[in-house]
Amino acid sequence: MRLSAYFLPTLKENPAEAQVVSHRLMLRAGMIKQTSAGIYTWLPLGLRVLRKIENIVREEQNRAGAIEVLMPTIQPADLWRESGRYDDYGKEMLRIVDRHEREMLFGPTAEEVITDVFRHTIRSYKDLPINLYNIQWKFRDEIRPRFGIMRGREFLMKDAYSFDLDAAGARRTYNKMFVAYLRTFARMGLKAVPLRADTGPIGGDMSHEFAILADTGETEVHCHRDCVEYDILSEDVDFNADLEDRVGYWTSLYAAADEMHDPAMFEKGVPEDMRVNARGIEVGHIFFFGTKYSEAMGAQVAGPDGEPVSVEMGSYGIGVSRLVAGIIEASHDDDGIIWPASVAPFMAGLINLKSGDGACDAACDDIYRKLSAAGVEVLYDDTEGRAGVKFSTMDLIGLPWQIIVGPRGVKSGVVELKNRATGEREELSPESLVSRLTG
Ligand SMILES: Nc1ncnc2c1ncn2[C@@H]1O[C@H](COP(=O)(O)OP(=O)(O)O)[C@@H](O)[C@H]1O
Ligand SMILES: [Mg+2]
Secondary structure, X not given: OEHHHOOOOOOOOOOOOOOOHHHHHHHHOOOEEEEEOOEEEEOHHHHHHHHHHHHHHHHHHHHOOOEEOOOXXXXXXXXXXXXXXXXXXXXXXXXXXXXXXXEEEEOOOOHHHHHHHHHHHOOEHHHOOXXXXXXXXXXXXXXXXXXXXXXXXXXXXXXXXXXXXXXXHHHHHHHHHHHHHHHHHHHOOOOEEEEEOOOHHHOOOOEEEEEEEOOOXXXXXXXXXXXXXXXXXXXXXXXXXXXXXXHHHHXXXXXXXXXXXXXXXXXXXXXHHHEEEEEEEEEEEEEEEEOXXXXXXXXXXXXXXXXXXXXXXXXXXXXXXXXXXXXXXXOEEOOEXXXXXXHOOOOEEEEEOOOOOHHHHHHHHHHHHHHHHOOOOEEEXXXXXXXXXXXXXXXXXXXOEEEEEOHHHHHOOOEEEEEOOOOXXXXXXXXXXXXXXXO
16 A cells, blocks of 8 residues: 555644543554544554454464344344343443434343244254354444543444353353453453353353453453463464363453452462463453353253253453553553454554655565565555654554655665564565565
């Protein structure tokens, strides 16, 4: 992408309304624009990151055996009356009346819709287990939307819903999602800690919130250091195998948020030098709730003996749009964002220090063409701005690599490659640069 033909409305000054670094940097880097309180337009650079995150989430859900669907954002109130949640949900639900005076709502979550799909399509235990997910916009009329898209009113969520014949099956499904979540966040360069969470009236141990550590997080995290340091991606996970031991290892490590924290147990169970007390951002939540919706809404299958069985359900959410901010909270410096390569909007920024100069233009065009042909996404700053401005914009938007092309280097056959994360620079020939970034 040539910057001269792109839409990247960056800001020089820090916007006064932004209290946390991710919000500030997203506004300054031209990623989002607030349209109304807690409601944002995603500008091109922000949208590219959102889509990358979405795709990692999708790949890991698919790998774990979940199947993608797309449910509507607008739902009928009647479904929520069946589950009993229409009145309970309160003011966070945006209620809408259509032209026929029918009560509708903008979905804050989708248990009712998916349970309705299930009960009209699945009849036999032989069709179980099944786990359906979608990545769709949700609306919750939060009293205090804040920190930009971190706590918005409209936000993008991946929500999966599982259906099993019995509690043992539901546990296998839960374990798959547990491991899928660890992999998902790790692929984005994040350390996510699975915190034991409240299971409500169901009881048991099948509810976890996944939190990434960041000082601005709203959740207090107390955990064993091994939760933070473990490298899940170095393992080969077979999602068809029994994952109970693997998940058991994680759940045996102490990790709790404020409301579930037991200081005495923490001190007894975790050696002092292994205790982590930090703040975290909740980026995911997995939850088993048994037959709560299947009983209320009549989601039954014929069991092996022909008798009807209410299915055992769980739901599994990931805050896809919140992750964009979460990753920035976890990865930035004074100059701007530092994108992990897996979610970066472009892999490299190509800076032409002297646009209009024949030799510089030719060298840049050549690099741009070769990298693009090899599938490397490049943002080419071909504008006539000052070098200092170009450098600071590239640092701000945080692409993993910067390729700097100037008249002096071109004359001696070299360009400069800068690593945004480490700040390391090196000079190399355009050919070795291309093979480095494509290799
Ligand atoms: N207002 C919001 N803005 C952005 N992301 C949100 C918001 N509310 C929830 N999420 C994300 O969606 C995920 C699943 O939501 P859920 O657990 O149902 O939310 P909550 O914990 O607020 O009840 C959360 O882990 C979080 O990452
Ligand atoms: Mg939650």
